Amino acid sequence: MTRGARSDASADRFRPEALAAANINPVTRLATDYLNHFNNVVMLLELVPDMPDCVEEVADWAPVAYDDYFRGSHFRERDLAIAAFHAADPEVRAVFDATVTHLDCAMAEAIDLAVQHDPTDPEIAFRIRSFVKDRLKPLISAASGIVNASPHLLSPQPDSGSDEQAAVDELFP
Known part of the structure; x- marks a missing residue:
C-alpha cells in the first residue's frame, strides 16, 4: 500500500459518519464508553451503605x-476508539486526561472511605453519598462534557474572576 493510500484509509476511518456510527464523538474523537469504568463503581458506592458486601467489588x-x-x-x-483517541486534538486530550486524573484521585478517596470505615455507620454512609454526589458525579459530568464537545469545556478558560472559572475551580480543588 502506498503512503497516499494509507492516509486516505486513515482519513476515511475518521470520517464523522464512521466515528458517530461507532459511538465516538466526531468532534473530540473520544468515546463515552470509557466513562463506564467510573459509572459502574459510582453505582456500587451508592449501594455500599445499604449493601456493605459491595465493598469488595468497589475495592477491586x-x-x-x-x-x-x-x-x-x-x-x-x-x-x-484507540486510534481516534490518538488522533484527537492534543488540547482536548490534555483537558480530558487532566479531568480523568482528578477523577482517578477522587475515586481512590471514595473507595478508601468505603473500605477503611464501616459504611453502615450513618456518618460514614452520609460521607460516602456526599462524596459521590459532590465530587464523583460532577467530575464524570465534566469528563462527559469534554467527550461530547461541550463548547464551554473546550473553549479557552475564562478569566480567573468569572463565575465559570469559579465553577471549574470548585470541581478541581
Whole structure:
C-alpha cells in the first residue's frame, strides 16, 4: 500500500459518519464508553451503605488508561476508539486526561472511605453519598462534557474572576 493510500484509509476511518456510527464523538474523537469504568463503581458506592458486601467489588477498582480500557473491553469498535483517541486534538486530550486524573484521585478517596470505615455507620454512609454526589458525579459530568464537545469545556478558560472559572475551580480543588 502506498503512503497516499494509507492516509486516505486513515482519513476515511475518521470520517464523522464512521466515528458517530461507532459511538465516538466526531468532534473530540473520544468515546463515552470509557466513562463506564467510573459509572459502574459510582453505582456500587451508592449501594455500599445499604449493601456493605459491595465493598469488595468497589475495592477491586483501579485506574485504567483509556487505551487499556478499550483493549480489554468488548466495545465493538475498540481499535477505532484507540486510534481516534490518538488522533484527537492534543488540547482536548490534555483537558480530558487532566479531568480523568482528578477523577482517578477522587475515586481512590471514595473507595478508601468505603473500605477503611464501616459504611453502615450513618456518618460514614452520609460521607460516602456526599462524596459521590459532590465530587464523583460532577467530575464524570465534566469528563462527559469534554467527550461530547461541550463548547464551554473546550473553549479557552475564562478569566480567573468569572463565575465559570469559579465553577471549574470548585470541581478541581
